[in-house]
Amino acid sequence: MLRKFLAAGTLGALVVWQAGSWYVERAAEMPTSPTTCGSYVDPRFRDALPMLRAQAASIMATRRIPGMAVAVMLDGRTVYHEGFGLADLEHGVPACPDTRFRAASVSKLFTAAAMARLVERRRLDLDAPIQRLVPEFPEKGATVTPRLLASHRAGIRAYHDDREAINTTHYASVVASLRAFADDPLAAAPGSTFIYSNYGYVLLSAAIERAAGTDFLDAMHHEVFDPLGMSSTTADVARATIARRTTTYDTETPFSPDGSLVRSPFNDLSAKWASGGFLSTVDDLTRFGDAHVRDVGFLRPETIALLMRPRSGAPPLVGYGLGWMTASDLHLRRVHFHFGASSGATSMLAVYPGSRVVVAVMANLGHAKFPFAPLVNFARPFQPFWSPDRVLLAMLCIALAARRLTPRAASAGRTVGRASRRRDTRSCS
DSSP: OHHHHHHHHHHHHHHHHHHHHHHHHHHHTSOOOBOSSSOEEOGGGGGGHHHHHHHHHHHHHHHTOSEEEEEEEETTEEEEEEEEEEEETTTTEEOOTTOBEEOGGGHHHHHHHHHHHHHHTTSSOTTSOGGGTOTTSOOOSSOOOHHHHHTTOSOOOOOSSGGGGOOOOOOSSHHHHGGGTTTSOOSSOTTSSOOOOHHHHHHHHHHHHHHHTSOHHHHHIIIIITTTTOTTOEEOOTTSOOTTBOOOEEOSTTTSTTSOOEEOOOOOGGGOHHHHOEEEOHHHHHHHHHTTTSOSSSSOHHHHHHHHSOOEEETTTEEEOSSOEEEEOTTOOEEEEEEEEETTEEEEEEEETTTTEEEEEEESBTTOOOOHHHHHHHHGGGSOSSOHHHHHHHHHHHHHHHHHHHHHHHHHHHHHHHHHHHHHHHHHO
16 A cells, blocks of 8 residues: 555656646747836947847747846946846746846855955955964865965865755854865865865855954845945845745756756755855846946955956966956957856856946856857947957057068068178178
8 A cells, every 4th residue: 555655646746747847848938039127228229129139039049048137237327138038937927127036156256346345444364364264164284265265276175066056954154054065175285276166155255254243144235235236136045035036947957857947946045155145136237247347436446456367277368366257258358257057047247348348147047058159249239349459459460460571571681681791791802
């Protein structure tokens, strides 16, 4: 009887799960058209709207994204924002510019900014041993510092697999969440190599908490969200009722064993507030990014340069700094950015210092792997033709062209020189 009961229960559960998955897949077949809630484009760029919408539709169709939002800010003003698809498939809730998506690893930029603000006030020393602020973290026989943690060079290990990113334990404090990794040996000597580590940012958040003298989440509001007017950015508390929070979906294993579109598993993000635990909107992300390309009094210019300067990769042109990544886009424009990918979310924030353009994209599908070219195309209509980056590129092209001509000119010069010396010799004799 027990075996029959278990078999029947298992079969029933599979039927219910499959029915739910089928419903989500059917709902996901809805057109990826823009929603009407709060869409805006600056009249100067109205002609770019079809192209912008085409880029969004392409990303969503290719990656099977249920809902997405995009925002662009130029020189401190929002020039475009729009939502696409659905924030909740089951209830038909549209995705809007003010929908709260998981920021995923873009949260690391918030954490780096809070660290930088404390550094400016001399409350936190980037090069002090982490135990000075967090004695609960065991000595490892080598010096781990906030600078190394922020640049993923502290030797703190990465997740073993995606399953480790799902947490069901609620931690009452940041320090309590350290026990998930604090006793593990270092994966590498501090400063020796780049290891992308969410745990490293959790440890950094404990240092920020102590330096600020308050709970980490309160410190984030005081240091970052409130000064920048990011009123829609908050911790993604699993069991709390949070207005305008999107439902989250996955197609990746281990969250979806067969690749179908399913609701994301329960995940208590108190294990990683600093590395991927915040909800935000595309408009809040662009506000945050704008504070890193214009001097709005949030951070000093030299502090922003410190955050952006690559320490891994191919410095000083490409690589990872203190939170921010640096590269050049398809048009060789300098861009600083960060991607976020977690269960139930994919996000991207990019800032172009040469043109003061900021782009944010957020989606409610985990690990959606945004294609790079459409992301660049979201920024392209708002870029001036001539920018410092393009001027530099033009100068580089001229220099390369001149270098190609130099051997011929030098050869001609040597020929003239030899003839001249022969004439001089004859005249002297």
